[in-house]
Amino acid sequence: MKKISTYIIIAILGFTNFSCNDDLLDTKPLDKYTELDVWSDYNLAQGFVYNTYASVIPELMVNPLDPDPKGGGAGVDDFTDNMVLVKNNKIALDLIDQFYDAGWAKNNSYYFYGNAPLGKKAPIKQNSFEVIRDCNLIIEKVAASEGIQESAKPSLIAQGKMLRALIYFSKARLFGKYVIVDKVLTEEDNLKLPRSKTIKETYDFIIKDLQEAAEDLPLANNAEPGSLTKGAAYAYLAEVALHGAAYIESGKDDYYKIAKKASEDLLGLGYALDDDYASIFNNYDTALNSSGIILGLYSNIDATLCVLTPMQRTMPNMEVAKTTGTPKLKESFLGWTTCMPSADLVDDYLVTDTDGVAKKWNQTSYYQDYLNTNGFLSEAIYNEHRDARFFASIVQDSSKFFSNTVTTRVGGNMHYAQSTKGTEASTISGYFLRKGIYEDIEGYKAVVFTNHHQVAMRLGRAYLNYAEVLLRLNDVSTAVEYINKTRTVHGKLPALSTGITSEQAWDMYKIERRVELFFENDRYWSLLRWGKEDGGGVISELNDKQYTYFEISEDGKSFERKPVVLKVGNQKKRFSPKRYLFPVPQNERILNDLLDQNPGW
Numbered sequence: 342m343k344k345i346s347t348y349i350i351i352a353i354l355g356f357t358n359f360s361c362n363d364d365l366l367d368t369k370p371l372d373k374y375t376e377l378d379v380w381s382d383y384n385l386a387q388g389f390v391y392n393t394y395a396s397v398i399p400e401l402m403v404n405p406l407d408p409d410p411k412g413g414g415a416g417v418d419d420f421t422d423n424m425v426l427v428k429n430n431k432i433a434l435d436l437i438d439q440f441y442d443a444g445w446a447k448n449n450s451y452y453f454y455g456n457a458p459l460g461k462k463a464p465i466k467q468n469s470f471e472v473i474r475d476c477n478l479i480i481e482k483v484a485a486s487e488g489i490q491e492s493a494k495p496s497l498i499a500q501g502k503m504l505r506a507l508i509y510f511s512k513a514r515l516f517g518k519y520v521i522v523d524k525v526l527t528e529e530d531n532l533k534l535p536r537s538k539t540i541k542e543t544y545d546f547i548i549k550d551l552q553e554a555a556e557d558l559p560l561a562n563n564a565e566p567g568s569l570t571k572g573a574a575y576a577y578l579a580e581v582a583l584h585g586a587a588y589i590e591s592g593k594d595d596y597y598k599i600a601k602k603a604s605e606d607l608l609g610l611g612y613a614l615d616d617d618y619a620s621i622f623n624n625y626d627t628a629l630n631s632s633g634i635i636l637g638l639y640s641n642i643d644a645t646l647c648v649l650t651p652m653q654r655t656m657p658n659m660e661v662a663k664t665t666g667t668p669k670l671k672e673s674f675l676g677w678t679t680c681m682p683s684a685d686l687v688d689d690y691l692v693t694d695t696d697g698v699a700k701k702w703n704q705t706s707y708y709q710d711y712l713n714t715n716g717f718l719s720e721a722i723y724n725e726h727r728d729a730r731f732f733a734s735i736v737q738d739s740s741k742f743f744s745n746t747v748t749t750r751v752g753g754n755m756h757y758a759q760s761t762k763g764t765e766a767s768t769i770s771g772y773f774l775r776k777g778i779y780e781d782i783e784g785y786k787a788v789v790f791t792n793h794h795q796v797a798m799r800l801g802r803a804y805l806n807y808a809e810v811l812l813r814l815n816d817v818s819t820a821v822e823y824i825n826k827t828r829t830v831h832g833k834l835p836a837l838s839t840g841i842t843s844e845q846a847w848d849m850y851k852i853e854r855r856v857e858l859f860f861e862n863d864r865y866w867s868l869l870r871w872g873k874e875d876g877g878g879v880i881s882e883l884n885d886k887q888y889t890y891f892e893i894s895e896d897g898k899s900f901e902r903k904p905v906v907l908k909v910g911n912q913k914k915r916f917s918p919k920r921y922l923f924p925v926p927q928n929e930r931i932l933n934d935l936l937d938q939n940p941g942w
Contacts, residue, residue, distance in 0.1 A: 381488030383497075390479055390500050394567075396448060396472045397504045398638050400511045401797050402862050417862035420914070422882045423686045423855070425770045425905060427679055443515055443923040448472050469508065470522065476505035477525045495557035503558065503569050503577075506550035510581050513543050514866055515923045517588055517939060521546050535935035536925075541592060544585035548599060551578040555603075560610065566629050566639060573636040575607035576803045583806055584866060586813070587873035588921075597813050604807035607635075612800045618831040619733035621799065622777045625792035633800040640793045648787035651795070654679050655774045658766040659755055666752055666759030671744045675787060678765070682735050682772045684891040684902065686859065689852045690731035691834060692722070699834045702727070717897050729833040730856050736773035738893050743780050747773070750893035769905050771891030776860050796861065801827045805854050813874075817846050824850055827857045869921055877918055884916040917941070 379385045402417060418424045448469045467475075479501030483494050512519045518536040521543065526532060537543045555574035564570045582600035586593045613632040620627035621634065628637055640650075647653055656676020664670060691699040695706050702708060702722040711721035723737055736742045738749045749755050749771050757767040782791055804823045811820035818839040824846070825836040837849055854867060865883075872880040888905040919941025930936045 380482040380486050383489050383493050386479075386483060386486070386489060386497055389475075390497060390504075391568075393472065393475045393479065393501075393504050394569075396467055396475065397508050397511075398636070398797055399795075400448065400508060402638070402795055418860050418864050419680060420883070421864040421868065422886050422888075422914075423683055423859060423864050424680045425683050425888050427681070427765050427769060443926070444469070444512070445516065445923075445926050445929055446470055469512065470520075472508050473505060473522050474525060476501050476508065477522065479504070481525050496559060499554040499557035499574075500569050502550040503554035503574055506547045506554065506581070507577065509543065509547045509550075510577070513540070513547060513581075513588075514584065516925060517543065517922045518937075519543050520936075533933055533935060535933075536937060539590050541585075541589035544581065544589055544596075547581050548578065548585075551581065555606075561612070561635070566634075567637055569636070572607055572610045572612060573798060575603045575610070576635050576798045576806075578603035579607065579803065579806045579810070580798075583810055584870050587870045597810055600806065600810045601814065604803060604810060607803055608807075612803075614800055614804075614826065614830045616830060618730050619776075622796060623733075623775070623779055624781075625779070625794055628794045628796070631799075634796055634798075635800060635803065636796075636798040638795045638797060642790050642792045645791055645793050646787070647782065647789050647791050650791070650793045652778050652791075652793070653677055653787060655681075655778060657755065657768070657773055658762065659760055660762070663761045663766075664754050664759050665761065666748065666754035666756055668746055668748070668754060670754050674743075678767065680774070681768045681770050682774055682859075684770050684772065684889045685886070686855070687731070687735060687737075687772060687891070689855050690728040690735070691832075691852070692724070692728070693726045693835055697835055699728075715898060718893055718900055719897060728856060730831055730859075732775075734774070734776035734856075734859055736775045738771070739897070742773070742775065749773075750897060751895040753895075769890055770888065771893070774860070801831060801857055802861070802863070805850070805857060808850060809854075812843070812846060812850060815843065817841070817843050820850070821846055824853050828853055831857060873921055877921060879918065880916050883914050883920075886914060 374385060379389055419426060446469045448467050448471075480498050483489060483497045483501070486494070489497070509519060509521075516536075517540040518538075520534050521537050522534070523546070537546070551574050554569075555571055555578065558564075558569055558571045558574050561570045561572050579600045582596045582603065586596035586600070589596065612635065615621050615627070615631050615633040617627065621631060622628075625639075628634055629639065631637075654677050656678070657674035658676055658678040659670065660673040660675070661670045662673075688701055688703075690702075692702050692705050692707065693699050694704075705721075705726075707721045707724060707726070710716070711718060719739055723739075731737075732740070736747055738747070738753065740747055745754070747753075747755050749768060751758075753759065755767055755773070757769065760766040777795070779791060779793070782789055804826050808820040808823040811817075811823070821837050821839045821841065828834050829836050832853075837846075841849070851871070855864060858864070858867075868880050868882055872878065889902040890905050891900065892903055893900045919939070922939040924942035925936050925938050930938065
């Protein structure tokens with residue numbers, strides 16, 4: 342980890358003059374490197390490559406409309422039925438029409454590495470086409486270099502190709518067709534370029550880059566944590582082909598075959614699921630040594646404040662001196678509480694019933710016993726038979742969070758009515774987020790330094806991509822085997838029978854993907870993909886959904902699901918078929934009359 346972190350710091354400080362402003366350069370002799378120096382030395386070239394990582398990888402984990410420079414991917418499920426938002430947030434779907442750029446040429450990726458410690462300057466965000474130019478520079482300059490050994494060139498070029506593929510994938514998911522730039526443009530080139538003729542042409546370009554990159558990237562055991570590897574190339578190749586298959590004009594079956602082969606190539610590389618699901622996201626050291634994380638984004642404690650991580654946005658905002666609930670808080674939570682898990686999401690964390698079948702909590706014998714005996718609700722729905730990922734991802738009533746016993750029930754220390762700071766300081770769904778929050782930070786404060794990481798790609802996600810491809814190819818029994826891998830290891834749920842019907846497998850698969858990949862920037866894209874495959878109609882999960890607040894009585898023996906009061910311009914989500922793709926910004930089309938518009942816009 343030390344090696345890659347060092348290169349990123351050098352790259353940010355020393356190479357920004359190639360695409361940003363000279364006033365960012367505040368160290369010497371790093372600011373003395375010339376372009377010739379960089380492309381004549383392997384270590385300097387690799388430093389430039391790592392700098393480009395910082396412009397590409399975070400883009401896979403941020404919302405395209407996230408206006409918050411401290412968001413850092415914190416709102417990756419905001420567009421979906423997985424989350425409810427506290428405040429009138431600009432990224433709510435009913436305001437989507439106001440954000441026509443939607444990341445067309447805007448690169449959001451510095452939300453993570455671009456946040457500098459106190460007293461330091463952060464890099465200026467690059468335009469997306471500048472990032473693409475950097476990728477092309479890597480590919481061309483390394484190939485032409487006379488100073489870099491020939492044996493070292495393939496890996497550098499492969500990284501450039503994969504980085505280019507990933508930035509194009511970020512754009513393809515948004516716009517379908519995109520402007521393909523496959524070389525370093527000069528002043529002599531025609532800079533007024535059209536989008537690709539078809540969506541397939543854009544995805545073909547991405548797939549070709551990933552296929553070529555996979556040949557020359559190192560295996561994970563020969564690479565630093567956070568660097569691109571052969572496994573990462575195969576994993577993203579599978580996901581790109583799977584997602585692209587839903588959008589391309591022709592060749593769907595070919596894409597499924599590509600995704601299937603890439604998944605199988607990945608499976609032979611020695612990755613393994615981590616047994617402890619929570620630690621994958623909530624423990625830095627575990628993540629560094631994980632056998633299941635294929636690509637992660639890591640930031641060292643020396644340069645990372647809590648306030649500049651996604652944790653700031655998802656942490657509750659309840660102070661010891663400003664809540665009247667019981668039991669009294671032992672320590673304050675000083676986050677922003679801008680979003681929290683929906684009660685609808687929580688319903689999909691299944692419970693293993695006494696008959697050995699996993700069911701929704703309100704369909705179990707435990708719940709029926711609770712109704713018959715007037716017992717405690719927690720014993721019926723929050724018992725040890727619940728999907729283990731629920732306890733790893735969600736903070737519920739009477740659970741431990743940091744040093745506090747959190748009570749969200751009426752009269753509880755985290756009930757919205759008990760805060761003297763106002764109702765917006767607490768949850769409006771009845772739940773808080775646990776996934777992705779480090780609970781080993783003593784006395785959580787915004788200005789505390791911390792290690793931090795985010796997971797971009799992991800084996801659990803790759804297993805589910807493979808299962809989805811197999812379902813599309815009607816290999817239901819093998820698909821169920823791979824659904825069971827995450828379901829049994831991470832969820833601690835009983836395995837599904839491989840003899841279930843295709844319809845049953847799809848139902849279980851969609852639940853499994855939702856809870857396994859919650860808050861990993863997957864739900865929105867998966868709903869779009871499934872909607873396209875189902876004919877491209879209105880997606881009910883993204884359209885006029887009524888959210889509920891799960892409120893437990895003070896004695897813990899009854900509950901009520903109340904409608905969440907939606908504020909103007911907030912939770913209500915609208916979806917129409919034109920939203921399968923974002924619009925090409927009108928100002929871009931005025932500047933370039935070769936740019937066509939997406940359907941419906």
